[in-house]
Amino acid sequence: MTPDVPASRVAFEARLRQIGAERYHDLHPFHDLLHGGGCTPDQVRAWVINRYYYQHSIPMKDAAFMSRVEDPDLRRQWRSRIEDHDGTDTNEGGIRRWLRLARAVGLDPDYVASCEGVLPATRFAVDAYVRFVREKTLLEAVAASLTELFAPKIHANRIEGLLKNYEFADDSALSYFRNRLKEAPKDVAFGLAWVLDRADTAEKQDQAAKALTFKTDVLWSQLDALWGAYVQPGRIPPGAWQPGQGLVDARAA
Amino acid sequence: MTPDVPASRVAFEARLRQIGAERYHDLHPFHDLLHGGGCTPDQVRAWVINRYYYQHSIPMKDAAFMSRVEDPDLRRQWRSRIEDHDGTDTNEGGIRRWLRLARAVGLDPDYVASCEGVLPATRFAVDAYVRFVREKTLLEAVAASLTELFAPKIHANRIEGLLKNYEFADDSALSYFRNRLKEAPKDVAFGLAWVLDRADTAEKQDQAAKALTFKTDVLWSQLDALWGAYVQPGRIPPGAWQPGQGLVDARAA
Numbered sequence: 001m002t003p004d005v006p007a008s009r010v011a012f013e014a015r016l017r018q019i020g021a022e023r024y025h026d027l028h029p030f031h032d033l034l035h036g037g038g039c040t041p042d043q044v045r046a047w048v049i050n051r052y053y054y055q056h057s058i059p060m061k062d063a064a065f066m067s068r069v070e071d072p073d074l075r076r077q078w079r080s081r082i083e084d085h086d087g088t089d090t091n092e093g094g095i096r097r098w099l100r101l102a103r104a105v106g107l108d109p110d111y112v113a114s115c116e117g118v119l120p121a122t123r124f125a126v127d128a129y130v131r132f133v134r135e136k137t138l139l140e141a142v143a144a145s146l147t148e149l150f151a152p153k154i155h156a157n158r159i160e161g162l163l164k165n166y167e168f169a170d171d172s173a174l175s176y177f178r179n180r181l182k183e184a185p186k187d188v189a190f191g192l193a194w195v196l197d198r199a200d201t202a203e204k205q206d207q208a209a210k211a212l213t214f215k216t217d218v219l220w221s222q223l224d225a226l227w228g229a230y231v232q233p234g235r236i237p238p239g240a241w242q243p244g245q246g247l248v249d250a251r252a253a
Numbered sequence: 254m255t256p257d258v259p260a261s262r263v264a265f266e267a268r269l270r271q272i273g274a275e276r277y278h279d280l281h282p283f284h285d286l287l288h289g290g291g292c293t294p295d296q297v298r299a300w301v302i303n304r305y306y307y308q309h310s311i312p313m314k315d316a317a318f319m320s321r322v323e324d325p326d327l328r329r330q331w332r333s334r335i336e337d338h339d340g341t342d343t344n345e346g347g348i349r350r351w352l353r354l355a356r357a358v359g360l361d362p363d364y365v366a367s368c369e370g371v372l373p374a375t376r377f378a379v380d381a382y383v384r385f386v387r388e389k390t391l392l393e394a395v396a397a398s399l400t401e402l403f404a405p406k407i408h409a410n411r412i413e414g415l416l417k418n419y420e421f422a423d424d425s426a427l428s429y430f431r432n433r434l435k436e437a438p439k440d441v442a443f444g445l446a447w448v449l450d451r452a453d454t455a456e457k458q459d460q461a462a463k464a465l466t467f468k469t470d471v472l473w474s475q476l477d478a479l480w481g482a483y484v485q486p487g488r489i490p491p492g493a494w495q496p497g498q499g500l501v502d503a504r505a506a
Contacts, residue, residue, distance in 0.1 A: 059319070059328055066316035067387065070368075072339045072348050075312055079335060086325045086332065095325045115323075134320065 006202045013196060015205070016143075016212055020150035023216035026157070028223040030231065035157050037165025041105065042243040044166065046230040048102050049241050050222060053118040055098050057126045059085045064134040065141050077190060084183045094183075097176035104173030108248045117241025121225035129218045136211065143195050143208035144215040148188040155181050259455045266449060268458070269396075269465055273403035276469035279410070281476040283484065288410050290418025294358065295496040297419065299483040301355050302494050303475060306371040308351050310379045312338045317387040318394050330443060337436045347436075350429035357426030361501045370494025374478035382471045389464065396448050396461035397468040401441035408434050 007015060025031065033039050034047065059082045066082075069075045087093025099109040111117070133141040155177045162169040171178070199205045229236045236242060260268060278284065286292050287300060312335045319335075322328045340346025352362040364370070386394040408430045415422040424431075452458045482489045489495060 056323065056325065059325070060321065060323070063316040063319035063322075063328070066335070067313045067320055067383070069313065069316075070309065072309065072312070072346070075316070075335070076339050079332075079339065082319070082328070082332060086329050093325070130320070 004202050006200060006205055009196050012199060012205050013192070015209055016146060016192075016195075017149065019209060019212050019216060020147065023213065023220065024147060024150040024154075025216070025219040025223055026150065026154040028220060028227075030223040030227050031154065031158075033231065035161025035165075037161070043226075043230050044105050044168075045107055045243070046241060047226055048098075048105055048107060049112055049117050049246070050119055050122045050226055052098055052102065052112050053115050053122050054126050054222065055085065055095055056113070056115065057130055059095075061130045061133045064130055065138070068134075068138060068141075081187055084179075084187075094176055094179060097179060101173045101176055103248060104168040104170070106168070106247055108246050111246030117239075117245060119225045119229055119240045120237060122222050125218045125221045125225070129215065132211075132214065137207065139195065139198050139204060140207055140211035142191050143199075143211040145191050146188060146195065146212050147215050147219060148184045149192065151184050151188075152181055155184075257455050259453060259458055262449050265452060265458050266445070268462055269399060269445075269448075270402065272462060272465050272469060273400070276466065276473065277400065277403040277407075278469070278472040278476055279403065279407040281473060281480075283476040283480050284407065284411075286484065288414030288418075290414065292419075296483050297358050297421075298360055298496070299494060300479055301351075301358055301360060302365055302370050302499070303372055303375045303479055305351055305355065305365050306368050306375050307379050307475065308338065308348055309366070309368065310383055312348075314383045314386045317383055318391070321387070321391060321394075334440055337432075337440075347429055347432065350432060354426045354429055356501055357421045357423070359421070359501055361499050364499030370492075370498060372478045372482055372493045373490060375475050378471045378474045378478070382468065385464075385467060390460065392448065392451050392457060393460055393464035395444050396452075396464040398444050399441060399448065399465050400468050400472060401437045402445065404437050404441075405434055408437075 006012070030047070034044070039047070062078060062081045062085075066075050066078055069078065083091065083093070085094040087096060099112060102109050102112040129144070132144060136144075159174050159177050162174060195208050199208045229240060259265070283300070287297070292300070315331060315334045315338075319328050319331055322331065336344065336346070338347040340349060352365060355362050355365040382397070385397060389397075412427050412430050415427060448461050452461045482493060
């Protein structure tokens with residue numbers, strides 16, 4: 001076996017899935033804490049505030065991708081990702097659903113949408129992802145999106161864990177995750193086939209695997225930042241959200 | 254009057270409109286030739302081939318803009334521009350309409366969509382526009398889009414001139430222009446208000462005016478390239494479309 005021979009399609013897909021099995025952020029202890037009911041209300045809020053920054057950046061990432069796609073058919077296919085997050089006339093969209101979760105955990109949605117209290121490390125990681133998609137090959141950009149392969153399990157666990165363990169959790173608050181269970185599979189089926197079709201050399205397979213690994217780093221490091229700031233040792237960096245800030249106005253609640 | 258005092262909203266809008274009156278590409282002699290029936294079939298084809306490159310790049314430009322917009326509401330507003338060009342389930346979109354025009358003038362739509370015969374100068378100008386929107390301020394990016402202010406007149410003249418002077422021209426072939434007459438006004442009303450609201454210093458007004466001037470250069474230089482290659486002196490650069498190339502397959506016509 002020489003390094004120049006590409007792996008078979010099946011073996012290459014297995015290699016990509018193995019990256020998820022070893023590095024996806026469902027393995028991070030923060031998710032055990034969150035889904036197991038061990039988070040304080042403020043820790044849940046910190047997660048909601050920081051994860052919002054990721055959510056609100058994803059359509060920018062998808063637009064950055066589309067801005068480099070010459071093929072109108074591929075752009076049309078990809079555009080539904082932006083619609084899923086930003087919304088349409090008939091779909092409120094993931095970002096507004098996330099803000100419903102923010103309200104359910106007692107945060108002022110306007111505060112969350114302002115991104116003011118977001119941890120710098122969250123910004124750095126998320127901005128690195130947008131920049132990655134803007135600058136790397138289209139193959140690497142699509143491969144990086146394949147963490148969606150691993151998302152359904154975490155969303156299902158999350159819905160179950162949050163419903164069981166937290167008073168704020170109801171269908172409205174969790175509608176973001178329920179919708180992603182419907183939306184993500186169609187995106188990832190397309191993305192996976194696209195990557196498997198195009199990564200036809202060993203070099204491209206390595207690039208795609210590296211891109212997916214990079215993306216797992218982007219997700220993981222957000223939870224590390226959350227953990228360090230709000231769980232243990234709980235050293236909140238200057239300027240980031242402090243418990244008590246940005247709570248929903250009692251009149252509006 | 255010091256240079257630091259911004260012009261009134263009315264005066265600033267007049268300044269922007271004056272840029273169109275002096276520099277918009279309806280003043281280029283190619284359009285007189287085209288609309289007056291003076292173009293040979295090959296000159297019309299050269300125009301269709303080169304203008305396609307602009308059309309197919311516009312959604313990339315709009316996606317580049319959206320990739321830099323943090324506000325989901327503004328992204329949602331802007332997304333309709335991409336839909337107008339790339340199409341939706343219920344709207345074939347401007348790019349496919351342009352390819353119908355290509356077929357009507359005897360060109361193979363696949364050849365046109367390949368962008369193979371496009372003049373290098375067209376590519377340079379159009380790519381400069383996409384890069385401008387990717388790199389400059391959002392204000393400059395929106396201001397550059399305001400050439401749409403001047404488009405309805407040229408589209409109306411074009412429909413009239415083409416219908417009168419060319420056999421290929423019918424409702425199907427010209428549907429691109431009829432649709433732009435409906436779509437462009439809503440885009441430009443939004444864009445103009447956005448620019449007038451935000452260009453609240455003399456410096457920003459200058460930047461916006463310069464951006465709009467840049468965009469008129471992008472449009473004008475495409476026609477200069479077309480003129481130089483296919484009208485007079487008719488020196489087609491290496492690799493660009495040659496009359497006779499890319500004609501529609503007789504079986505498919």
